[in-house]
Amino acid sequence: MEDALVRAGRALRLVLLIALAVLFLIPFYLLVRNGLSSEAEITAPGWTLFPRRPHFSNVRELFTDPDVPMAHALLNSSLIAVATTAGTLLLASLAGYGLARIPYRHANAVFYAVVGTLMVPAAVTFVPSFVLVSSLGWVSTLRGLIVPTLFSAFACFVFRQYFLGFPRELEDAAQVDGLGYWRTYWRVVVPNSRPVFAAVGTIVFIGAWNSFLWPLVIGQGRSSWTVQVALSTFTTAQTVNLHELFVAAAVSIVPLLLVFVLLQRYIVAGVERSGIDD
Amino acid sequence: MGAARPSGAGTRRTRQRNHTLWFWTFVGPFVAGLTLFTYVPLAWSVYLSFFDAHNTVSPTEFTGLGNYTAMLGDGAFRSSLVTFAVFTAFIVPTTYVLALGLALAVNRLRAGRAFFRSVFFLPAACSYVVAAMIWKLSVFNGVRFGLANTVLGWFGAEPVAWLSATDPPWYWLVIVTVRLWLQTGFYMLLFLAGLQRVPVRLYEAAALDGARPGWQTFRHITFPALRATSVAVVLLLVVNAFQAFDEFYNLLSGTRGYPPYARPPLVYLYYTALGQGQDLGLGSAGAVILALVILVVTVVQARWTGLGRTEE
Numbered sequence: 001m002e003d004a005l006v007r008a009g010r011a012l013r014l015v016l017l018i019a020l021a022v023l024f025l026i027p028f029y030l031l032v033r034n035g036l037s038s039e040a041e042i043t044a045p046g047w048t049l050f051p052r053r054p055h056f057s058n059v060r061e062l063f064t065d066p067d068v069p070m071a072h073a074l075l076n077s078s079l080i081a082v083a084t085t086a087g088t089l090l091l092a093s094l095a096g097y098g099l100a101r102i103p104y105r106h107a108n109a110v111f112y113a114v115v116g117t118l119m120v121p122a123a124v125t126f127v128p129s130f131v132l133v134s135s136l137g138w139v140s141t142l143r144g145l146i147v148p149t150l151f152s153a154f155a156c157f158v159f160r161q162y163f164l165g166f167p168r169e170l171e172d173a174a175q176v177d178g179l180g181y182w183r184t185y186w187r188v189v190v191p192n193s194r195p196v197f198a199a200v201g202t203i204v205f206i207g208a209w210n211s212f213l214w215p216l217v218i219g220q221g222r223s224s225w226t227v228q229v230a231l232s233t234f235t236t237a238q239t240v241n242l243h244e245l246f247v248a249a250a251v252s253i254v255p256l257l258l259v260f261v262l263l264q265r266y267i268v269a270g271v272e273r274s275g276i277d278d
Numbered sequence: 279m280g281a282a283r284p285s286g287a288g289t290r291r292t293r294q295r296n297h298t299l300w301f302w303t304f305v306g307p308f309v310a311g312l313t314l315f316t317y318v319p320l321a322w323s324v325y326l327s328f329f330d331a332h333n334t335v336s337p338t339e340f341t342g343l344g345n346y347t348a349m350l351g352d353g354a355f356r357s358s359l360v361t362f363a364v365f366t367a368f369i370v371p372t373t374y375v376l377a378l379g380l381a382l383a384v385n386r387l388r389a390g391r392a393f394f395r396s397v398f399f400l401p402a403a404c405s406y407v408v409a410a411m412i413w414k415l416s417v418f419n420g421v422r423f424g425l426a427n428t429v430l431g432w433f434g435a436e437p438v439a440w441l442s443a444t445d446p447p448w449y450w451l452v453i454v455t456v457r458l459w460l461q462t463g464f465y466m467l468l469f470l471a472g473l474q475r476v477p478v479r480l481y482e483a484a485a486l487d488g489a490r491p492g493w494q495t496f497r498h499i500t501f502p503a504l505r506a507t508s509v510a511v512v513l514l515l516v517v518n519a520f521q522a523f524d525e526f527y528n529l530l531s532g533t534r535g536y537p538p539y540a541r542p543p544l545v546y547l548y549y550t551a552l553g554q555g556q557d558l559g560l561g562s563a564g565a566v567i568l569a570l571v572i573l574v575v576t577v578v579q580a581r582w583t584g585l586g587r588t589e590e
Contacts, residue, residue: 009492013383020380021397027409027459028400030416030425043421047428091308098304103297110305117316121521121572125316126544127551127561128323131335132315151311181300210405212524213544217552228407235411236531242415249408256403264396271464272471 031253034246042242058247069222070248073230076219077209078255080145080226084208085201087150093197096159097185101171111160117153130217140221149214155200158273162196163189199270202263209256227252323562331559345563354538355564358546359571365542366519368454373515374508377462381469382496395470399463406524409456414441414529418452441529442537449530449540456525461518465511472507476500509583516579520572523548543568 034042036054062070098104099111129148138144170192174184190197215226225233231252234245260267322335327345329337349355384394401409417425418440427437440448476499484499485491501508523544530537536549547568551561 010386013386017380017383017387017394021394024398024401024459024463026425027404027412027417030412031408034416043423045422047423047425091311094304095308098301102301102304104301105298107301110309114309114312117312119573119576120316120320120569121517125319125323125565127547127558127565128319128326129315130552131322131326131558131562132319135335147311148315151308151315153312153316156308181304185304206403210407212405212407212527213548216527217548228405231411232407232528235407235414235528237533240415245411245415249411252405253403253408260396260400260403267399268395268467271467 031246031250034242035250037243039241039243055243058243059251062244062247062251065244068234068244069225069230072223073225073227076142076224077227079142081205081208083146084149085205088152088155088204089197089201091150092152092155093159095156097163097189099160100163102181114153114156118157126213126217133218139218140224142224144218145215145224149208152204155204158200159196162193166193195266195269198263198266199273202259202267203270205259206256323565326559327563327566329559333556335558337559345559346567349560349563349567354541355546358541358543361540361542362520365522366516368450369457369519370512370515372454372458373462373465374511376458377465377511378469380462380466381473385470385473398466401460402464404460406460407528409460410525410528413452413456444539452529453525453540468507468511469504472504476503512583513576513579516575517572
């Protein structure tokens with residue numbers, strides 16, 4: 001009796017999970033279905049589950065449409081995401097190591113000044129940051145899109161916490177060999193910390209690729225549009241070419257899906273670190 | 279530390295200076311950038327908020343608290359705070375319950391755990407722009423071929439203009455479900471990580487005491503053990519709801535501008551500071567007020583949930 005109840009409960013839970021999983025996948029289905037349909041098929045009154053002949057030509061149409069700078073936007077987004085990830089990892093890991101390991105009288109004060117900015121929601125500073133960047137003359141430049149986002153207090157915090165727990169014996173051995181802080185860092189610490197770099201790197205990359213408000217504010221000229229700004233411009237425009245828009249959106253998430261499939265282990269580790277509150 | 283090392287006062291001072299030099303070699307570039315791109319804009323913003331700064335960043339006309347009183351007296355600004363409150367009231371509990379429920383269910387699975395975890399987390403690969411686009415133009419498209427209206431049609435119901443319907447305000451359903459879909463997997467991962475940290479001996483002890491698996495165990499063991507995770511999740515949910523911009527902007531703005539309803543603080547600020555007026559003084563005052571609001575919300579919440587209290 002009890003056993004049957006437990007088994008029924010387990011089955012019910014599984015059915016519920018499967019139903020929710022299907023529900024969670026529907027938007028991806030819509031992306032592919034609409035992206036491979038013709039305009040007429042999308043706007044037809046009856047629901048077609050999937051276009052009878054998938055219109056792969058939509059992809060070619062997207063990249064040859066002179067009104068839609070999709071290739072250029074993809075290039076911009078790639079440059080920005082890669083540069084932001086590389087720059088953030090370099091700057092934040094160095095700072096995190098210094099804060100964790102190099103004795104300095106005011107190290108604590110510096111640490112609190114860094115962590116304090118975590119309390120200021122980044123989005124609240126977008127008006128003053130825009131003011132600063134525009135007075136530097138960086139509006140509509142890649143510089144303006146990349147440089148101000150490189151100094152992530154979150155990444156610095158994660159690296160510091162990680163380096164605090166780094167096995168000291170490894171560093172001591174390097175110091176005995178006569179290596180200073182700099183060479184110890186590059187020859188011993190970094191090669192032994194690949195997982196944390198991968199975890200922070202994937203989280204930063206995803207954030208950079210998907211970010212919208214800052215590129216919207218700074219990337220005002222068409223030539224500095226990112227993928228997100230380009231998509232948004234056409235979503236909010238009056239005449240919407242649905243099949244082209246959906247194929248564009250589908251193309252825009254391909255890089256991240258690759259990252260998700262290949263680096264999921266590190267993403268999960270990164271997410272868990274981002275929830276650390278103590 | 280080593281007794282064999284020379285420890286004269288002179289060498290110690292040299293070594294200290296060396297440490298200082300190395301500290302700033304490592305930390306300096308980061309701190310310089312953080313100062314330039316976070317602290318300077320903040321200070322500048324506070325400065326601008328006391329001036330009449332239309333289209334300029336070096337204003338001359340001091341207006342005192344004028345921008346602040348104008349901002350607080352503006353009904354649109356106050357209503358943006360109300361929008362934030364309504365949005366938070368919807369999104370925080372729904373995400374919390376769904377994320378926790380999914381984590382518990384996935385955690386109890388014997389097979390397929392990785393599969394379900396991936397599926398529920400996959401939406402995080404989408405940007406809010408893409409998600410809003412799918413919602414606006416496909417799921418909740420106001421015309422007949424939208425998915426929701428197609429389903430309604432099967433039951434003989436009339437199509438609903440989801441995003442322009444204000445009575446009843448269906449747009450809330452659209453706005454809340456986008457975020458729910460996109461962010462729940464992230465918080466589920468946090469809860470799953472928290473569940474792995476619950477000591478197994480707690481469950482064993484509870485079983486010995488006669489607690490039945492299911493609700494009783496959840497209420498008395500699992501839920502209290504997840505307290506730290508819960509506090510972090512709620513804090514992140516509220517702060518992120520406060521910063522909502524992407525989905526509101528992409529769902530609701532169009533060629534005719536942004537509708538008068540459902541404007542959260544950042545959307546309001548975006549149009550005030552960077553829209554046609556480019557009123558940077560007023561926008562800065564708004565940013566300062568919002569920073570204070572979020573500070574108060576965070577502190578109150580930390581007090582209320584006992585953030586930093588030691589674990590039992």
